[in-house]
Amino acid sequence: MNRKQRRAMRMQGREVAAADGRTQPSVRAQAGRLFGQAVWHQHHGKPNEAASFYRQVLELDPDHAEASNNLGCLLLVQGKRSAAAPYFERALMLLPQLFDDFDSVAAMLLAVNPALGEDIERATRAWPQRLSTGEMLGASGFTAICADALLRRVLESTTIRHVGLERLLTSFRLEFLHAAAATHADGFADDVLDFSAALAKQCFINEYIFATTAEEAEQAQELARMLVEALARDSEVPPLLPSAVAMYFPLHSLPNSQALLKRTWPAALTDLLRQQVHEPQEEAQYRELIPRLTTIDDDVSMQVRGQYEENPYPRWVHAALASEPIALDEHLRSQFPSAPFRPLGNADGIDILVAGCGTGRHPIEVAHKYKAARVLALDLSLSSLCYAKRKTPAAAASKIEYAQADILKLESIGRSFDLVDASGVLHHLSDVKAGWRVLLKLLRPGGFMRVGLYSELARRGIVAARTFALERGYHPTADEIRRCRQDLLASPLKDVARAGDFFSTSECRDLLFHVQEHRLTIPEIKSFIGENGLMFIGFEFAPRMTQYYRDLFGGDRFLRDLDRWHRLEVEKPDTFAGMYQFWLQKN
């Protein structure tokens, strides 16, 4: 599911909530009533009463993400920025899909800490020159940034998708590199160390996407050498040293990374080591355990597998988990109230295939979403599957079976499904329609299929950026992806940074360097649907567009006329910028 769809899903209300939101139903109902009162008071200009109601909600149901968020907003309006920050922090943790709307996250960071906006401006004006923290922030500014717990939380929890903030952080990273290389890299305040560890985590999450000058790269190599030698000699290592190294290389890539685990570190460092040494180790252990269901010998499949082995997509931190699973029929009925689909009515469980499951967020969310789900999650890439397995929470582990397989060969597995979910995958096959037909064969009569495909019209800007990368001969290595991004940002194609996938290495590789990318049009989709006797149920997650469609086509409330959707897309070519994401039913 891409960011736009996840955002729209959140807009549908509280269908999704915290993973562990297990508040008793009666208490939740009471909290719900109080929440209603709070919202009423807020909308009627009574902020103090509203704040008091929100606090009562949170006493009853501390996992009420919207109450936390709204209370944060109220406090912010009242100028109580530092009081607001922990509520935002909590809301982000409870409802990680809030991170998907990174523009709002950035706006929230700046509202809570306005100095950050000024710092971003200074860093951006000076770019590509890196300013020192003194030049950027003044004497006390750095301390204030390091003390910003909300910023630290964001750095640890999601990819930063904001060019200005990225530039500021890139400059900070260089300062940490210099500080750690100084002979006495010790004696930093806890906040500074915590911030350095959070920045190192961000660098790991975005797979080291920040621009690095040649001189800086050499200094970082030197710093890593210092760390390796100090560990080998068993001499003292100031905590800032591994933290700064981890901003440039994952710590597990050091030859003696195990030695790091034998020492005692401050909490922030221990957590960083968990991310960069323990977790990759755990993933490696799964490699031999994942079953292989098919051979992989198609030329394109082999190249695609190679890409995702090197860059599993995406490296995610938090999934958006449903608080209460619902029946698939119920979900479809609420999403497509006027669609004439036939319910599955399958009370004792549904078999779901997630084809091209990537690094697990997708099947984990599916397993949580549908009642009595039994999920087979397949992918070409073992690295992605290992990441997925490590990230699968215990509650979902018994519902998800991971395996390596090529969609093109799936007929040989002799299994069938009530739902096949193939989002963001078919357009990476050598032959989209051949793969699509294989998946249809595995679908039981009356079964549903959820498909996500790239739109030719919506991706025109991405195609221009892909052509830029191709014509200038960049290779899909981390170093060249970094350079290509900076060159794009300095070019007339800089708007490509509006794509969320621009901000981490695996996502940027997926966006601009994919070895195989097909894009389709609605007429092509329509003809496939017709040729295969399928029923089109509807497009997902386009509430604004739904209204626009109705206005354009005289109140047509069925929203299922693909010729009309095509006319709408021609008029508004960004309509399916996320993807065409739609549901079908097999006769």
Ligand SMILES: C[S@@+](CC[C@H](N)C(=O)[O-])C[C@H]1O[C@@H](n2cnc3c(N)ncnc32)[C@H](O)[C@@H]1O
């Ligand atoms: C862009 S990622 C999407 C991952 C996931 N569906 C999501 O939405 O997060 C595409 C995934 O499809 C997988 N893939 C591509 N071609 C495939 C094939 N022929 N068979 C199985 N998986 C494939 C890739 O390995 C990759 O992990």
